Amino acid sequence: xxxxxxxxxxxxxxxxxxxxxxxxxxxxxxxxxxxxxxxxxxxxxxxxxxxxxxxxxxxxxxxxxxxxxxxxxxxxxxxxxxxxxxxxxxxxxxxxxxxxxxxxxxxxxxxxxxxxxxxxxxxxxxxxxxxxxxxxxxxxxxxxxxxxxxxxxxxxxxxxxxxxxxxxxxxxxxxxxxxxxxxxxxxxxxxxxxxxxxxxxxxxxxxxxxxxxxxxxxxxxxxxxxxxxxxxxxxxxxxxxxxxxxxxxxxxxxxxxxxxxxxxxxxxxxxxxxxxxxxxxxxxxxxxxxxxxxxxxxxxxxxxxxxxxxxxxxxxxxxxxxxxxxxxxxxxxxxxxxxxxxxxxxxxxxxxxxxxxxxxxxxxxxxxxxxxxxxxxxxxxxxxxxxxxxxxxxxxxxxxxxxxxxxxxxxxxxxxxxxxxxxxxxxxxxxxxxxxxxxxxxxxxxxxxxxxxxxxxxxxxxx
Numbered sequence: 518x519x520x521x522x523x524x525x526x527x528x529x530x531x532x533x534x535x536x537x538x539x540x541x542x543x544x545x546x547x548x549x550x551x552x553x554x555x556x557x558x559x560x561x562x563x564x565x566x567x568x569x570x571x572x573x574x575x576x577x578x579x580x581x582x583x584x585x586x587x588x589x590x591x592x593x594x595x596x597x598x599x600x601x602x603x604x605x606x607x608x609x610x611x612x613x614x615x616x617x618x619x620x621x622x623x624x625x626x627x628x629x630x631x632x633x634x635x636x637x638x639x640x641x642x643x644x645x646x647x648x649x650x651x652x653x654x655x656x657x658x659x660x661x662x663x664x665x666x667x668x669x670x671x672x673x674x675x676x677x678x679x680x681x682x683x684x685x686x687x688x689x690x691x692x693x694x695x696x697x698x699x700x701x702x703x704x705x706x707x708x709x710x711x712x713x714x715x716x717x718x719x720x721x722x723x724x725x726x727x728x729x730x731x732x733x734x735x736x737x738x739x740x741x742x743x744x745x746x747x748x749x750x751x752x753x754x755x756x757x758x759x760x761x762x763x764x765x766x767x768x769x770x771x772x773x774x775x776x777x778x779x780x781x782x783x784x785x786x787x788x789x790x791x792x793x794x795x796x797x798x799x800x801x802x803x804x805x806x807x808x809x810x811x812x813x814x815x816x817x818x819x820x821x822x823x824x825x826x827x828x829x830x831x832x833x834x835x836x837x838x839x840x841x842x843x844x845x846x847x848x849x850x851x852x853x854x855x856x857x858x859x860x861x862x863x864x865x866x867x868x869x870x871x872x873x874x875x876x877x878x879x880x881x882x883x884x885x886x887x888x889x890x891x892x893x894x895x896x897x898x899x900x901x902x903x904x905x906x907x908x909x910x911x912x913x914x915x916x917x918x919x920x921x922x923x924x925x926x927x928x929x930x931x932x933x934x935x936x937x938x939x940x941x942x943x944x945x946x947x948x949x950x951x952x953x954x955x956x957x958x959x960x961x962x963x964x965x966x967x968x969x970x971x972x973x974x975x976x977x978x979x980x
Contacts, residue, residue, distance in 0.1 A: 557632060557653035563646055565589040577632075577655055579625040595629055597621040610638045611646055619656065631660040683781040686767075689737055691717045691730075694776060703783065704752040717779070722749035722757055736764050737774045747784070759788040801875040803853055804860035812874035812882050816934045819872075819886050823927050830927035831885030831894040834941040835863070835901060838919045838953045840879035847914075855916060858909045866900040882938075891926065891958065898922045898956035921948040922956035930959045943967060 557577055560569035570585045578585065578593060585592070598621065609616040616636045623629055632653035638646035683703040686695040693715055704720070721729050725748040732746050743765045749757045761784045767776045799811035807815065816832070823830040837859060844852040856879065863873055863881065872884040883901075888894055901922060908915035923945025931937045944959040946967065951957065 555654075557651075557655065559585075559651045559653075561589070561649050561651065563648065565649075568648065574653075577624070577630055578622070579628075584625075593622040593624075595621045595623040597629075606636070610636050610649060613638050613640050613644060613646060619660075620653075621660075630655065630657045632656060681783065683779075683783075685717060685779045685781065686776055687717045687779065688776050689733075689774060691733070693717050703758075703781075704750075720750045722751055725749050733764060733777065736766050736777060740766060740768060740772060740774055742766075750781070757785075758783055759785040804857055804875050806860055806864075806881070807872070807874040809874070809876055812876065813934070815872060815874070816882075816884060816938070819884055820927060820932070820934050820937070823886065824932070826887075828886070829888035829890075829929075830937070831883075831888045831897070832925045832927070832937040832941045833883040833885065833894070833898060833901075833956075834876070834923045834938070834945045835881040835883060836921050836945055836949070837879040838921055838949075843916065851911060854911045855909060855918075858911060859905075859918065862904050862909065863901065866897075866904040868897065871897065882941075888926065894924050894926060894958070895956070898924060902954065902956065919954035921945055921953045923948055923959065924956060925959040940964070 557574045558571040559567055559574055561567050566587055566589050567585050570582050575582050606616050618634055620634050621631050633656045634653045637650050639648045641647045683699050684697040687693055718726055729748050732744055736744050745763045747761050750760055751757050760781050762779055762781045765778045766774045769775045801808045819830055874882050876882050885897055905918045905920055908917050923941045925937045925940035927937055930940045940959040943963050944957045947963045948955055948957040
């Protein structure tokens with residue numbers, strides 16, 4: 518008996534349903550296969566007991582499957598996460614919501630591993646979760662990298678925060694791209710957003726800007742050569758800071774400079790100390806006047822200047838009369854105080870352009886540049902003699918001083934520094950012979966007369 522069309526249709530539909538079911542099952546098996554190969558998969562009941570564990574779960578946890586089944590996930594607890602972390606997880610999945618997070622687990626051998634975890638609840642008809650599927654991905658390598666990066670960042674953060682140096686990154690136009698936390702102490706401000714959006718050259722002392730820009734241009738041109746320079750910057754209070762700065766170019770793959778890193782060191786104290794050392798090297802410790810070393814350098818400079826400008830230069834040698842008697846009578850400490858007072862008084866009677874130095878003992882040298890005529894030199898000498906007319910008070914005692922002065926003039930009395938000093942010394946000797954408390958200008962007869970009498974001192978005392 519032939520089948521009816523209806524029966525035939527039913528058989529065809531059944532065959533199609535079976536094919537679709539087989540197709541769906543195959544897809545599900547494919548998905549399961551893919552999951553098992555790429556993910557750590559577990560199925561638990563509503564109490565969290567493990568009902569299924571795939572091979573990767575066993576491999577990563579180092580437990581046999583029989584050791585996992587029937588256990589809950591506390592078997593893997595590393596103690597890293599607080600209790601509240603898991604309480605929040607259970608509160609999420611028990612209400613039918615999917616939970617995702619990162620969990621640090623402990624394997625059977627005591628080693629630790631991290632998994633990115635997604636827990637999907639399966640709900641019954643009443644909307645209650647009756648089991649959960651947990652899909653995990655091993656992220657241990659990533660977490661190790663993150664931890665290494667965190668430690669590295671922490672290390673460099675501690676370094677930059679505790680550096681006394683200021684580290685800045687700027688583009689080729691000087692715009693600040695980064696500035697280290699030490700700027701707060703360095704610049705005495707707390708304006709990171711304002712600072713990082715500003716231009717570095719705004720902080721450079723205006724008289725140094727051209728020099729700094731030129732140096733940076735050289736670094737950009739040379740591309741791979743770091744340069745070191747010294748310049749001044751100012752802080753928020755406009756106080757100047759002396760800096761020593763190393764500029765390093767940052768290159769792109771094509772070898773072009775895209776930015777520059779500046780390591781800036783505050784050398785204000787060093788500069789201040791250098792100035793103190795220089796001052797001590799070139800100044801007399803007692804009177805604070807320039808010393809013999811400074812005098813010689815300055816005299817040579819003034820002689821060269823006078824040669825270039827074809828002007829006259831006066832050299833005046835001053836000696837305190839009978840100063841030895843003061844030391845012998847009152848002591849050297851008293852004599853030192855007297856010299857300090859004499860130096861102060863002498864400075865007050867000089868022209869602003871004149872230069873005074875202590876040659877040694879009770880002798881002083883005065884340089885008088887740009888003399889218009891001999892009368893100017895005589896006027897300065899007269900004021901020096903007059904400055905001693907009033908007694909000098911030292912520790913409550915009044916002392917009467919006088920001085921003898923010898924003067925030589927460039928170019929009439931010599932065109933070299935040593936000749937001018939020597940002849941001022943000869944004129945001084947002659948002034949003392951004449952009776953002290955006065956001055957004399959050098960003339961050749963003085964030198965001839967002293968030579969005849971063998972009274973001219975050894976030239977070695979004159980530099």
